Amino acid sequence: MNTHSDRFRAPSIPKSAMPLSTAALLISSLTTLLTWFVLWQLALAMAGVTEEQVAVSLEKKMYWSAMLARVSDLPWFAWLVLAVLALVPLLLFFPTVKAILQARQARTALQFENLIAARVATANSSNFSWYAIGYSVFVVLFFGGIWFVIAKDIAVGNTFFKLDLMWEKASLVVSAFLTNVFIFMVAQVFILIWGLLIALARMVPGAAGQPIRLLATLYTDAFRGLPSVITIYLIGFGLPLTGFPILGDLPPVWYAIFALTLTYGAYVAEVYRAGIESIHPSQMMAARSLGLNFTQTMRFVIVPQAIRRIIPPLLNDFIGLQKDTALVNVIGTIDAFNQSRILASNNFNLSTVTIVAILFVLITIPQARLVDRLLEKDASKTRGAK
């Protein structure tokens, strides 16, 4: 008969950790060399050396003397920064050396048939190896990025990140960005109300509600399918042409708000609906059993719970909306993007558009963190022992 001891008669011997730790050593070394190469290029770029000058010095076979003479002019703090950066890749050798030591320890333990010690050392060694490799990848990508920006006489850097131009035009672009902020702030309020109305219209109960449900469904289908740039274009240019009173002579910003509300109202209506449908039917039953009617049940029991659940997807849609405010340039509104494009063509440089890009990213990050905090606060309030 088979016993358990039969099955474990041959314990597994750990594989040697040497190859992996050697690979880690190789990768760390290459990473360090690449880093130093990029830093050298960076020093040259900072000293204002052009590709042409490099080519000439190579031709005259005096590359090092010429280049060292140039970089020696750099101020001391530039050297300090470069030196600190040059030390960064050396940190990779801490895990690498540990990996190799552990791999050797594993080999020794195996010679003394100490299986358990060998396994522990092997596991440690491979952990340290992967640690070194993972950080190497990060360092390579980071310095690769720097190289990309400074290559070809700082081609990318001068096209997108011309700091003096950015600094000079920042206030113009930022004040134009207030138009974007105004558009999405107002639109968000409208969208919250309009989206809820559409969502509730899609859920009106009974056979009598059929036509209302149908209308609401048609609306969401149409405006989710329509690209928002087309909606903005049609409304922004079309409504003034109709000559309707009030509706025909609003400032362009309000057409943008109107168009974005129509588009994003359709998205947000679906988010609301999903949130409302995610509330368990027993909540509806409990509220109705207390004598609350359908409207009261929705208002006090279902919608408040649904809103807590839909805040994260709602933020998603709002970030989409905020980015889409850049589309209002098609109807000639001077928003941040339009302003920066004008500046870009006046200065033959895209750096002013980079400012807009940075502004859009900067406004979304605090919102995401705020929502996280709100949800956490609400969760800790309603849950757990008190």
Add this chain to the structure above:
Amino acid sequence: MSFLEINNVVKRFGSLDVLRGINLSVEEHQVVCLIGPSGCGKSTLLRCINGLEPISGGEIRILGDRVSGAGVDVDRLRRDVGIVFQSFNLFPHMTVLENICLAPRQVLKLSKEEAESRAIELLRRVQLEQKAKAFPDQLSGGQQQRVAIARALAMQPMLMLLDEITSALDPELVAEVLDLVRDLAAEGMTMLLATHEMGFAKEVSSKVCFLYQGVVHEEGSPERIFGDPTEDRTRGFLKSIIEAGRM
């Protein structure tokens, strides 16, 4: 005229007949227990009485007034008939106090002060006044169910329907809820309850009905149903309960 009359009530879900002609009456201040195997229709019957499920046939009357069928003011009916569920169904985004005050304020249009003083009184009665500001998820199952009972009582119903209110509770929490129901019975509250707590049913009820496959298979005093049931099905059911060690 009985307080509650259920005449030949039928309930179908598609092709499934859940209630197949239920006849039952409850007198004022009576406590009637519904017992029977799972799926026999106990919960469905309670929901039909409260108007949460429309019935497919027959009629339900309270004090002679027909409360089933088209045109009945179900919101009004539910004001008079409270129901407590197996899974508590408290509103998780509201405090205990808000849970209890919601219906009195919105349906009975009581002022905030009136509703709160009524709620505090009820919380004192279910011995949870110190939990007024807590949220449901911060309470034990037994405490949540006591709040659910207080919430139903806040509407001052004429009839209470209790749907297996201890089935979702840990055994050590059952007693605190049953004690409360016992008190209500002693005060003369008219109650109709579906339960698996046979010992409790025996002790508290004025009448026990054994439901089987959507009809009242046997009914009588608790002494007779538990002591000397006449029907084979009833005997079989009670035998399996005893074998399971639940009585």
